[in-house]
Amino acid sequence: MKLYDGGRAPNPRRVRIFFAEKGVPLPELIPVDIAKKEHRTEAFRRINPAQRLPVLQLDDGTALAETIAICRYIEGLHPHPPLFGREAKQQALIEMWNRRIELGLFSSVSAVFRHSHPSMAELEAQVPEWAEINREQIDDHLLVLELQLAANPFVCGDELTVADITAGIAIDFMKPSRIRLPEDFVHIRRWHGDISARPSWKA
């Protein structure tokens, strides 16, 4: 296997942290420089028509794109520890929380970054008004996460799951997006301190 990797960008980090939490060594990494638009070349489009990173290339040549699809494949090969849950209800709740974070907090932070950060001006048609609308929604998204973490050590209960990786990376991504985490979200701060101290978080 080979992993087409995008360095410090959020989705490549999610996949590398997932490998680390599973205790699975990373495959050979093929760096793709997003700042140099290497993911926008015709050669890379043939690997992933959506021109996103990361992509896991299997030994039979299959190019597996989309962060969660890659993570789910690794979960299938290495079921323990289960990061997508055990039985049907738990699996469904982890899927719900992972998506709730992706479609809420993660999506809004990404929109702020993509539509307001100067480094993205060359990669995106930036719409400052869209950045502002998303910026205004972030406290509501954070509140949903705060209430969940007030009642649970991790997003889905007593153990770390893929939803914690998604949520933790969304919080990390606030910094380059120039969004402050308000002081009074004390449960998010406790949980984010815990997960970002894990060895996997350096992956």
Next chain:
Amino acid sequence: MKLYDGGRAPNPRRVRIFFAEKGVPLPELIPVDIAKKEHRTEAFRRINPAQRLPVLQLDDGTALAETIAICRYIEGLHPHPPLFGREAKQQALIEMWNRRIELGLFSSVSAVFRHSHPSMAELEAQVPEWAEINREQIDDHLLVLELQLAANPFVCGDELTVADITAGIAIDFMKPSRIRLPEDFVHIRRWHGDISARPSWKA
């Protein structure tokens, strides 16, 4: 179980079609009128803090939100026919295609609808420029689907999967979003004709 349902909106339809394709009878439906903003009430926020539809309420009171989380729960209870795939690689490819369509075509069509349709002006802070940027991306997203369907009867091969439901509903959603499907996407037209003739599509 009870299903908080949103009528003709795309995500409620995805879930009802999924039940039909599984051959599982729908649970009791609780209609929530999106046009009347019934999903924006405080009472509904306590059921789903993201204030989206549909939501499956389990017999133990658990509120399971997010379309794909609901579908995955039903797949867990009723594994056959498998609409999320059988072994690890096939499951990962179905996850990839489902997400590729959701984050590409479905997301862009939704953005056009939400940010340009007059009926949404009361529900959304509309950004016409964001609608136009998304409108311009739709042919690229369609081309990705067209090339896949040129080589496969269904999105992920010889059998219908959850990715076909997502993609078919995205195509259906183009009509109220006032986006034409170009004539030359002949494989999309053939496949969409096939799936929308299935009994499940009336669900």
